[in-house]
Amino acid sequence: xxxxxxxxxxxxxxxxxxxxxxxxxxxxxxxxxxxxxxxxxxxxxxxxxxxxxxxxxxxxxxxxxxxxxxxxxxxxxxxxxxxxxxxxxxxxxxxxxxxxxxxxxxxxxxxxxxxxxxxxxxxxxxxxxxxxxxxxxxxxxxxxxxxxxxxxxxxxxxxxxxxxxxxxxxxxxxxxxxxxxxxxxxxxxxxxxxxxxxxxxxxxxxxxxxxxxxxxxxxxxxxxxxxxxxxxxxxxxxxxxxxxxxxxxxxxxxxxxxxxxxxxxxxxxxxxxxxxxxxxxxxxxxxxxxxxxxxxxxxxxxxxxxxxxxxxxxxxxxxxxxxxxxxxxxxxxxxxxxxxxxxxxxxxxxxxxxxxxxxxxxxxxxxxxxxxxxxxxxxxxxxxxxxxxxxxxxxxxxxxxxxxxxxxxxxxxxxxxxxxxxxxxxxxxxxxxxxxxxxxxxxxxxxxxxxxxxxxxxxxxxxxxxxxxxxxxxxxxxxxxxxxxxxxxxxxxxxxxxxxxxxxxxxxxxxxxxxxxxxxxxxxxxxxxxxxxxxxxxxxxxxxxxxxxxxxxxxxxxxxxxxxxxxxxxxxxxxxxxxxxxxxxxxxxxxxxxxxxxxxxxxxxxxxxxxxxxxxxxxxxxxxxxxxxxxxxxxxxxxxxxxxxxxxxxxxxxxxxxxxxxxxxxxxxxxxxxxxxxxxxxxxxxxxxxxxxxxxxxxxxxxxxxxxxxxxxxxxxxxxxxxxxxxxxxxxxxxxxxxxxxxxxxxxxxxxxxxxxxx
Amino acid sequence: xxxxxxxxxxxxxxxxxxxxxxxxxxxxxxxxxxxxxxxxxxxxxxxxxxxxxxxxxxxxxxxxxxxxxxxxxxxxxxxxxxxxxxxxxxxxxxxxxxxxxxxxxxxxxxxxxxxxxxxx
Numbered sequence: 001x002x003x004x005x006x007x008x009x010x011x012x013x014x015x016x017x018x019x020x021x022x023x024x025x026x027x028x029x030x031x032x033x034x035x036x037x038x039x040x041x042x043x044x045x046x047x048x049x050x051x052x053x054x055x056x057x058x059x060x061x062x063x064x065x066x067x068x069x070x071x072x073x074x075x076x077x078x079x080x081x082x083x084x085x086x087x088x089x090x091x092x093x094x095x096x097x098x099x100x101x102x103x104x105x106x107x108x109x110x111x112x113x114x115x116x117x118x119x120x121x122x123x124x125x126x127x128x129x130x131x132x133x134x135x136x137x138x139x140x141x142x143x144x145x146x147x148x149x150x151x152x153x154x155x156x157x158x159x160x161x162x163x164x165x166x167x168x169x170x171x172x173x174x175x176x177x178x179x180x181x182x183x184x185x186x187x188x189x190x191x192x193x194x195x196x197x198x199x200x201x202x203x204x205x206x207x208x209x210x211x212x213x214x215x216x217x218x219x220x221x222x223x224x225x226x227x228x229x230x231x232x233x234x235x236x237x238x239x240x241x242x243x244x245x246x247x248x249x250x251x252x253x254x255x256x257x258x259x260x261x262x263x264x265x266x267x268x269x270x271x272x273x274x275x276x277x278x279x280x281x282x283x284x285x286x287x288x289x290x291x292x293x294x295x296x297x298x299x300x301x302x303x304x305x306x307x308x309x310x311x312x313x314x315x316x317x318x319x320x321x322x323x324x325x326x327x328x329x330x331x332x333x334x335x336x337x338x339x340x341x342x343x344x345x346x347x348x349x350x351x352x353x354x355x356x357x358x359x360x361x362x363x364x365x366x367x368x369x370x371x372x373x374x375x376x377x378x379x380x381x382x383x384x385x386x387x388x389x390x391x392x393x394x395x396x397x398x399x400x401x402x403x404x405x406x407x408x409x410x411x412x413x414x415x416x417x418x419x420x421x422x423x424x425x426x427x428x429x430x431x432x433x434x435x436x437x438x439x440x441x442x443x444x445x446x447x448x449x450x451x452x453x454x455x456x457x458x459x460x461x462x463x464x465x466x467x468x469x470x471x472x473x474x475x476x477x478x479x480x481x482x483x484x485x486x487x488x489x490x491x492x493x494x495x496x497x498x499x500x501x502x503x504x505x506x507x508x509x510x511x512x513x514x515x516x517x518x519x520x521x522x523x524x525x526x527x528x529x530x531x532x533x534x535x536x537x538x539x540x541x542x543x544x545x546x547x548x549x550x551x552x553x554x555x556x557x558x559x560x561x562x563x564x565x566x567x568x569x570x571x572x573x574x575x576x577x578x579x580x581x582x583x584x585x586x587x588x589x590x591x592x593x594x595x596x597x598x599x600x601x602x603x604x605x606x607x608x609x610x611x612x613x614x615x616x617x618x619x620x621x622x623x624x625x626x627x628x629x630x631x632x633x634x635x636x637x638x639x640x641x642x643x644x645x646x647x648x649x650x651x652x653x654x655x656x657x658x659x660x661x662x663x664x665x666x667x668x669x670x671x672x673x674x675x676x677x678x679x680x681x682x683x684x685x686x687x688x689x690x691x692x693x694x695x696x697x698x699x700x701x702x703x704x705x706x707x708x709x710x711x712x713x714x715x716x717x718x719x720x721x722x723x724x725x726x727x728x729x730x731x732x733x734x735x736x737x738x739x740x741x742x743x744x745x746x747x748x749x750x751x752x753x754x755x756x757x758x759x
Numbered sequence: 760x761x762x763x764x765x766x767x768x769x770x771x772x773x774x775x776x777x778x779x780x781x782x783x784x785x786x787x788x789x790x791x792x793x794x795x796x797x798x799x800x801x802x803x804x805x806x807x808x809x810x811x812x813x814x815x816x817x818x819x820x821x822x823x824x825x826x827x828x829x830x831x832x833x834x835x836x837x838x839x840x841x842x843x844x845x846x847x848x849x850x851x852x853x854x855x856x857x858x859x860x861x862x863x864x865x866x867x868x869x870x871x872x873x874x875x876x877x878x879x
Contacts, residue, residue: 555866556779585760593810604770623796631803633811634811635809635811636833639833657851658851684771692762695805708816708824708830720815724831740841754859
């Protein structure tokens with residue numbers, strides 16, 4: 001299983017290379033081999049996986065942290081992974097034809113392969129950490145896929161939105177996993193079975209559950225995070241078909257289904273899921289009424305169906321969990337087909353507006369038939385697989401009036417949407433912006449296969465899906481069942497309700513023009529996407545302000561920030577802390593020292609206020625010499641000598657370099673000079689106070705003693721400072737010489753350039 | 760003595776900071792030179808101040824006993840003086856080059872590349 005996951009990444013890396021040597025079609029066909037063989041491999045494991053003992057594979061990755069590749073193939077992951085690889089194969093075939101006129105198709109196939117691999121990783125992992133990594137990889141690759149037409153701003157916006165929404169959810173998910181780990185001490189999902197009691201009682205379990213659900217809800221576009229999904233329709237149609245029917249958005253459903261047997265022990269889990277699903281299903285269905293784009297209609301109904309699936313997990317009843325598998329399977333089949341046929345319609349006619357399309361069946365018989373069958377399944381008419389799904393859904397909700405009404409209304413609108421997206425363009429009077437003909441065979445084979453499956457699954461549910469659904473139920477509930485899938489349950493309440501649904505749906509369809517033209521006030525602030533934009537722009541504004549504030553490009557400003565920060569922080573501690581108790585001011589300085597100090601003070605005042613450059617340079621020399629003298633008086637003759645020599649050189653250098661410059665200018669405004677003097681004086685005062693308080697504490701230096709004792713004995717030198725420099729710390733001095741050497745080389749080089757300039 | 764040195768360092772810090780906040784590039788370089796002095800004095804004070812007692816081992820004895828000046832800060836300052844000289848020298852020449860290229864001593868003129876007169 002590890003190999004099949006990694007194969008997708010490998011083929012993704014090779015895709016651009018293959019595309020270089022072959023046409024788009026051949027590339028697509030070659031790459032379709034990977035998902036096809038994964039599909040065959042998984043089918044070969046199906047027998048074992050469904051026999052009741054899941055297929056388990058473990059490859060250690062970071063065993064010390066409990067993070068490993070643990071793959072787990074049971075009914076749930078088998079169904080998901082077969083959908084991913086199976087539909088994936090068809091998508092590759094479809095894309096190879098659909099994308100003929102696109103640029104950068106090598107990249108496209110690379111993203112698609114990697115996305116598929118990441119998705120397989122998600123559904124096969126039974127280690128929460130590796131699951132999370134694959135989860136994030138699907139966010140990243142779907143970002144690349146949605147933004148594939150990156151020349152359009154709308155495309156980039158949608159891709160970023162999808163990434164940010166699902167990425168934020170991903171972070172919440174990670175936090176949830178970590179909290180769960182802190183409670184249970186394991187990342188392995190099957191091992192959670194032993195911790196159900198802890199999860200039910202531990203007070204940390206509630207935040208963990210909510211955070212994990214945030215991850216699942218953002219990924220599966222649940223209200224109020226649903227808005228990214230319809231926007232993601234900017235992607236090329238095969239991507240929409242793949243991401244939004246069987247894979248990406250079902251990852252959240254998968255996660256909830258996978259964790260349901262363990263986390264449903266906590267009361268928050270089912271409650272939150274049920275009502276989120278309920279709101280999402282009706283809310284998204286209502287929005288789909290106002291769309292006039294085939295893909296948008298399908299997108300909103302997808303959100304609605306995701307709401308239904310979420311809701312079914314939340315009900316957590318015997319029957320709803322059985323329904324989940326059937327509904328998920330049925331939806332993946334018909335929705336992928338409808339997305340693909342809408343792409344084909346767009347390809348053939350150049351329009352996706354169902355109001356402007358009609359009667360295409362004659363021109364596009366294969367695509368049309370596939371779309372019609374899929375629409376029949378979506379509406380839930382005998383004998384398509386969708387019929388069973390809807391009957392079971394109704395059976396699951398009849399116990400509660402609120403649930404039943406909402407479910408009924410949603411189903412009515414879904415019927416309407418199916419008529420709009422799958423029936424309207426193909427039946428009735430011929431309507432099309434331009435002459436059309438059937439699409440290439442590769443583009444109708446995918447929907448054709450899916451539509452056929454919708455029919456076959458409906459006609460022979462037990463043969464095709466019975467085992468899968470039973471094992472799926474086992475994965476979701478932890479219990480075995482001998483439930484038999486049947487197409488016909490006889491005339492019962494659900495069937496009658498279903499008939500009414502279809503009639504109401506047709507009614508809505510007949511009123512379609514009125515509904516579409518109905519004026520609904522556009523209230524911005526009830527849309528969650530409005531808050532996304534506000535938040536997004538808010539972050540940008542804040543970061544701009546912050547950059548403007550901290551990095552405004554003026555050197556002085558940086559200095560001010562650095563000085564205030566590096567002195568302000570210690571000053572805060574200094575003045576709010578204990579302060580200084582036993583101030584020790586040292587011996588009373590002698591008359592020479594005091595005189596030197598006064599000279600420095602006067603020099604400094606002159607240096608700051610002088611207008612003449614030469615005066616300032618001379619003053620700089622004076623300050624340097626005074627400090628040299630101070631060093632002599634305080635027992636540091638080496639320092640004095642060095643300072644003296646360096647000061648002389650510096651003054652000479654200054655004079656040489658800047659004697660030709662204009663007068664010193666007082667450019668700054670008075671306001672700035674006052675501000676700067678305040679900063680400067682308070683810094684100086686603080687440094688003085690800090691020094692006094694620090695040096696009032698007696699400090700004992702062991703190094704001093706060591707050097708005093710050993711300089712002569714070990715290094716044969718009587719001048720200890722020199723001995724330190726050339727012997728004990730000789731390497732430091734070598735470094736110092738290197739620095740000087742580099743500076744000298746720099747000066748030399750610049751001087752040469754200067755000389756050349758003046759010639 | 761600590762008081763005197765602390766006040767001196769404070770004065771030098773004030774002057775240094777005031778100068779590096781000016782727009783004239785020469786003043787900024789001068790400000791750095793003053794800050795260097797201040798930093799050296801701060802390090803110097805960290806050793807015990809012993810006027811007139813240099814860290815020399817007298818002829819005839821093999822080791823030195825208290826009181827004597829702490830040689831460690833002195834060694835550090837020695838390095839610092841030399842390095843700061845290197846920095847000042849390099850900064851000056853760099854400044855000269857910048858002045859020749861832009862014809863300005865005002866760092867606010869350096870914010871854009873439009874005012875450059877010659878090629879660098």
